[in-house]
Every structure is written in structure tokens, then in C-alpha cells.
Amino acid sequence: MKSSRLRILQLLLVFLSGSLFVHAAQAGPKAPVRLLVDTDVDSDDIFAILYLLKQDPSLFSIQAITISANAWANAGHAVNLIYDMLHMMGRDDVLVGVGGEGGISYEGEFSEDVGGYHALIDQGERTWGQCRYRQAIPPGSGGLLDIDTMLGIRKEFLPQGTRHYIPLEQRTSQSVMREVLSKDSAIVILIGSHTNFATLLMAHPELKRNVERLYIMGGGVRSKNPTGCCPEGSPNTCTPTQCGIRGNLFDGYDTNPWAEFNMFMDPFAAYVVFHAGIPITLVPLDATNTIPITVEFFDHLKQNQSTYEAQYVYKVLELIKDTWFNDNFNKEYFLWDSFASGVAVSSILTSYSTKDNHFCDMEYRNVTVVTSNEPYGVDDGSNPSFDGRAVPRFHLRNGSVHSGHVQTGLQDPFCLTSGKRGKCQDGYTVETPGGIRIQVGTRAKLRENGSLFFFQESFIQSLNDPKHKAIYNFEAQFPCYKEVLYKANQSSNMFSRSVILDMDMSPGDIITLFYLLKLPRHTLDLKAITISATGWSNAATIDLIYDVLHMMGRDDIPVGLGEFFALGQPYLPSGTTGDCKYRQWIPSGEGGFIDSDTLFGLARDLPRSPRRYTAENSIKFGAPRNTNHPERRQQKAQEVIEKVLHQNNKRKVFFLTGGPLTNMATFLASNTSLKSQIKEIFIAGGVVNGSEKASAMGNVHTLPQNKLAEFNFFLDPQAAQNTFKSDVKIFLVPLNALYNEKLTISLLDALNATRRTPEAKFVHRLLLTVHELEEKRSQYSHTAKLMEEVVAAVALAETSNLKNNKRRAQLVVEATGDVHTDGWTRIVDKGGKNVQYVSNLNPQTLALSIARALNSAANSAVLASFTDQMASWTSSC
Secondary structure (H helix, E strand, O other), X not given: OHHHHHHHHHOOOEEEOOOEEEOXXXXXXXXXXXXXXXXXXXXXXXXXXXXXXXXXXOOEEEXXXXXXXXXXXXXXXXXXXHHHHHHHOOOOOOEEEEOOOEOEOOOOOEOOOEOOOXXXXXXXXXXXXXXXXXXXXXXXXXXXXXXXXXXHHHHHHOOOOOOOOOOOXXXXXXXXXXXXXXXXXXXXXXXXXXXXXHHHHHHOHHHHHHEEEEEEEOOOOOOOOOOOOOOOOOOOOOOOOOXXXXXXXXXXXXXXXXXXXXHHOXXXXXXXXXXXXXXXXXXXXXXXOOOEOOHHHHHHHHHOOOOHHHHHHHHHHHHHHHOOOOOOHHHHOEOHHHHHHHHHHHHHHOOOOOOOOOOEEEEEEEEEEOOOEOOOOOOOOOOOOOOOOOOOHHHOOOOOOOOOEOOOOOOOOOOOEOOEOOOOOOOOEEEOOOOEEEEEEEEEOXXXXXXXXXXXXXHHXXXXXXXXXOOOOHHHHOOOOOOOOOOOOOOOOOOOEEEEEEEOOOHHHHHHHHHHHHOOOOOEEEEEEEEOOOOOOOHHHHHHHHHHHHHOOOOOOOEEEOOOOOOOOEOOOOOOOEOOOOHHHOOOOOXXXXXXXXXXXXXXXXXXXXXXXXXXXXXXXOOOOOOOOHHHOOOEHHHHHHHHHHHOOOOOEEEEEOOOOHHHHHHHOOOOHHHHHEEEEEEEOOOEEOOOOOOOOOOOOOOOOOOOOOHHHXXXXXXXXXXHHOOOOEEEEOHHHOOHHHHXXXXXXXXXXXXXXXHHHHHHHHHHHHHHHHHHOHHHHHHHHOOHHHHHHHHHHOHHHHHHHEEEEEEEEOXXXXXXXXXXXXXXXXOOEEEEEEOOOOHHHHHHHHHHHHHOOOOOOOOOOHHHHHHHHHOOO
């Protein structure tokens, strides 16, 4: 049946001018080819998926998209982006899977729904773990932040559908893969790390019989990286960097010049996939490096944007080009995954022919993937599948190619060689006689006139094809949409407290923000918000803050994006990548990043602000060139702080911190006289241990060995220690100031009784969601203690009412580098910071204060919800 179907498909190749491949829907087979796409949701992945969605549905049917959550996107942002992209294309029928709470036991047994948040070698039984390979991806601009937001274009352009992440309801990648492959045969396209698919094969090997073929973008077999080469005729002072190396780890080629990102994110998973016995077509860097975004292609795309999908691709590419770190974008940015999708389409329609692929030269090679480095069988602490084990994990064999040194990170000393390129080859797609014989793409095919490659023409034509086109973008979805900014009247009351809120965007911080915005401005005036990306949310969640401010009519409040790494964690000199020594203990799944980044699924219900993170920039702020809208540039935390202090006419300013103290410590370490304008820092964090409560416990529940640390201090202990060593006055609200669980219940009770305002209703809904999740899943047990930050806000607003609860002691914060004691806050007899702190607070009294503020008619929301906003955008204009 397969061969007859493919013979029919062969007849559907149509060429224009004797060469250009186009769609042909008239005589398609009764059953289209079923596709399962596993993606890490990078920008070129979206291009690839759009190209596949544009193919004739009688020939190709995308059944599902599963998200590789340990590579170029964060799960919560990625899944909602995929939902919106599918909604734009009118394909809400496509299944979407991400994450999962399952794990792998010490012995190597798989739970039903392994989350896929970590490479297989590091996957334990839970969703937290180290970033051995993922640390090669920058968390900020040029990395995860830009991908999670599509450089700011996602929120501007994509429509918003009804599907979105919902806790406990979101399908997992494993369940979606099982469903698709259990029904019938399918072709699988892998354009991210191989963790999800390798997990499926290891847990359910019987399903591989239904995988007709694998198409993989990744690896570099005989590739020579053109990035970082010196131009012809350049002076001797030019030093090549990545030029000619096999891989593309732009932040890690000095330790591993061989690997390509998709393979490097999980080398062992890639090995499992390659050796599974499934027919494979590989599109490696060998081929993709031959099809860059040339000037001709870019201009051709610019002139052909007749559909929303074409406009979206152009807008993303244009901003990537405008923010590229040098002037070689047209030589260094390639059609990676989108080219692989084209090769797959042509390959399927030509019966997997090696010689007839319309877009790419193909040949067979014997290939495998390197998972460890020689010498093999040496126990050096780098390889958890073998080290210290009597029986290797995953039924591996001692002394095998898997038993050597496994790269531990970008600065693994084993991989560094003096004056030479790195020697580690983890993820190298090596050609070897003992490898698996697979079909490999070698070079993109260029048209005879030499202006465009065949695939580039097909890609642009497909995007602009009026058949199967997008139904609308955001503005077309809402014909009466207008960008409106709401600004409060400037406060000039000399008796108000000026406040800067520093937060990590945890759910507790969101409640705190609502509370602060409700207070009378003549008593407390919120001047700015600074964001720390070292805590419980990823940087792209900054858009959630913009939405809350828009809801509350406070688009005048500046928001600054701060540090991406705890002190001592970035890798110098660039600082764009680093370690996750402390942040690795935050869960990636339930009760962790995926829920914080989406506010437990409730973020989509907030009104949509015109303000958002964007990669727009200007030469004035150090960018290589001005983009189209440099005025939209995202401000940095330190410049926002300095600007507020300058504009505050030398009046003292209070700081309120609700996350790790990274931004605070960074400002205090700067050479600015503006530090003298800090009146006092109110800090939510720590657990005060000493003579009063020697047994007070912390909340780092993922690391039971550290019993006394609180997360805000633990996530950047050096910043906490440095802040406590400064001369600035500190008022501490520690974790043990009250029983946070009781405050949550008390506030729920108070809001159950009265919910007069939209903000009171939203906070009640958030608390109720968290409470119900806690009752259903143990992973949410810690989320009931999310009120620490709002307690600090109440302490700042009502300090005089807490006089009977105030204590004073000398405190020190541990920061020795030992994760088992870092973050401890101890009372000492001498040598510590003289700090005022609170204890024994009454949860009912606090709850009434918070509920009273939220229910106040003053400073209430100007927009109740996204639903209300939609109503105004769809009525008569």
C-alpha cells in the first residue's frame, strides 16, 4: 500500500518553467501522509511548520506538534505560541503536546509521561535538574528571550485563540506521540533536540513499526562553518573564530567545535534515534550551510507578502537581520529547519529518492552520534549513566562508546585545550564505517540563473499561496483594535513614599503588584518595576507585567529587565551564557516555570497591552544598528533605577524586593552616588534562624538537604550576602514571619465574602486556582506559600501598624558555594547586618488589609479582562 501511494504521489510533481516545484491538489491520494512534528519552537522551526501547513492537505496532514522543552524555547511560552500560530492558520485541530510530570528512575525505568525538560543523561524522577547542554543557549537577547517572544513580534502579530496552556489539562508530548503513532503509520519530522522521540522509543519500542520514516534537521557530518571567517584580502590582524569547524555552538566552540545545537542538546537521545532501525533522511549543516538568507532571497520575500504567514515570516527575519551582531547576516543566517521541511516534502513525493530530491543533493553515509569522549570506562564523575553504578543505566555496556567523559558544561576543563579548539565531541554527527547507513543531504540545489535556490522559490511561493492561507492576524482578528496607553496623573505629594518594586514575576509578585497599584498614591507611589530573570519565571514573562499595568491603567510605569544569571554564574567575558547552579532547583513542570510563565494559565485572561518586550534597539544603546522602531526598545533594570532616582529630585526612594536580590546587589555595587537616595529596602526573603526560632524551616523543597534556606535568598546567595553587607537600611520580611498557608486561606475567605473590583476578582481566581491545584497534585504543595512578597508590601505600606511585631538582630547570609547551606540567614552576636524584621504576623489581619485594598473603588482597573477588551475591538469602529 505504501509503495502504490508513493507512486501516485510521484505523479503529482508539477514544475513551472521546467524546474519549480509547486503544489498539486487535483489528484491526490485518498489518505494523505500523516506527519508528526517535534520542534523546539525556534524562529526557523515556525517557518518550517508554516511551510508544512501550506502543503496540499490531500497530500500531507500534520497530525500533531510536540514541543522539545530542553532547547531553544521555554515550555509555557512555546506552547501558547504554537497554539496561536495554529489558530492563525485555521488549524486548531492539530494536537499539541508539551512537558509532563513523569521521570526516569535511578535504574532507568520510564514513567508514563516523561517531561522532556532535560537531556536523558540528566533526567531524574522530577522536572528539576541541571543544564549540562542547555547552558549553551543564552537566556536573554539572541536566545530564549527572543525566541519565547519571537523578538516581540508574536504579541504584535499573532491572533489569540481559545486554546492555551491550562494546568492538568495540557496534553503531554509523550501522550500525543503515543496517540498519533498508535493509530496508523506516520512520518516523524525532528527539528529540535531528540529527547521526546528517544523517550518514546525507549519506553514504547513497539511503536517504531508505525514510523514510516524520520526526517531530521541536525548535526554536521562534513560541514564547514562559514561563520567567523576572515574576508578575502583581510589584513593579518583578522583572527578567524568558528570558521571551518564542524558545528555551530557559537558560545561553546572553544570546548566543542564539532556539535550542532539539535544534537548537542541531548546527544544520547540522538544516538538512540539514529540506532532505532528506522529509515532516516538527515539534513545536516552540510546542506543548510549552503542555503543562507541571501540578499536576493530577502528582497524577493519583501516584495511577496500577500498572506499573513508571509508577512509574519518577513517581519521576524527583518528584525533578526536588524539586530544581528555583525554585518554578515546574509552569510550567517540559514534556512535550517524550513529547508529540512522542504527536503522532506520533496523526498516523500519522490519515494525517498536519493537522486530525485528537487531541493537538495543527497547521498548515503554511515553516521552515528558521539555521546561521550575517550577514554571509555573511566569513572570521573561526569557520566551519571555509569559513574558509581554497579549496573549501568539504560542497560548500557561497561566500556562502550557511552562510558567515557560526558561534557559537563560550556567550561568543562576536560574539554579545554591550551591554545587549541576544544576536544569534546558530544553531539558530533560523525561519519564512521560502524555507523548507521542513512540518507544525508549535502548541498542545496541552485536554480540555473543562480539568483535563488529551488527551495527558496518554493518557500516564498508556498507562503503566498492563497490556498490554505491564514485566516487573520491580530489586527484583522479585531477590526476595531487600537493601541491605547493609559497613564495616571503625575503625583506631586511630598508625603508619599516613592517605591521601586523589584520582582521575579512569581505568582506572589503578581498579587503584590495588584496590591501596590491599589494603594492611594498620596501615601505610596509606585515609580518603576525591575525584573529579575534569576527566579521563578523566565524573562519573556515580562509581557505579563505589561498586561497587568495596562489593566490597571498604569502604562506610565517604566519596566526594566534585569540580570539573567545569579552573581558568579555567567561565563565571562561575554556573560551571555552561564551555569544554573541554583536555578536548576526550580521545577520546569507543574508548580514551576511552566505555571509561573503562564500564571497557571490565567495570563491569557488579562487585557493585552500595547507595551511588550521587543528586540528593537538603537546605536545609542550599544546596538550594531538602529532598527525600524528603536523607541520600542526594552529598557534595562539598572537604567530604569537610575532614571527614577534622577527624576525624583533627590527625594529618598524605598525598594521592595520580591525575588532574588541580583538586581539590587548589582546596583549597590555600581559607582553611582545615586545609592545615597535609597531610604530603605523592604526584602521578602530568608528564614531568620537563631535564638528565637532555631528550628524554622526553609522552602527549597526540591533540595531536602538544604533545610534552612528560602528560595529568594537561595537563588542568588551571593547577591543576598552582598546586599546585607551594604550600608543600606534593610527591613526584612522572612518566610517565617507568619504561616503563609493560613494567609492564603484567610485571603480567599475575605475575597469570597466580597469581590467588588476586577482586580479583586482576578486575585481571587488566581488564589482559588492554586488552592485547587494543591488539593489535586503534590507538585503544587509549595505554591500555597506564595504570599511572602505581598506581606512585605503590606509591611512597607503599614509599617506603623506592625510595631508590636518588629524585631532587630544582626543577620548574615551564607554564600560559600555549597548548595546545602547557601541562602541560610542566621542571627549572630556580632559581625552581621543590623536588620529590623517582623515575626508572628496575624494572617487574618493581613488578609483583611489586602482584601480591603483590592476591593477599593479607587485606582481600579480600566480594563476588566481580555474578554472585555475583545468586545470593544469587535464592535462598530
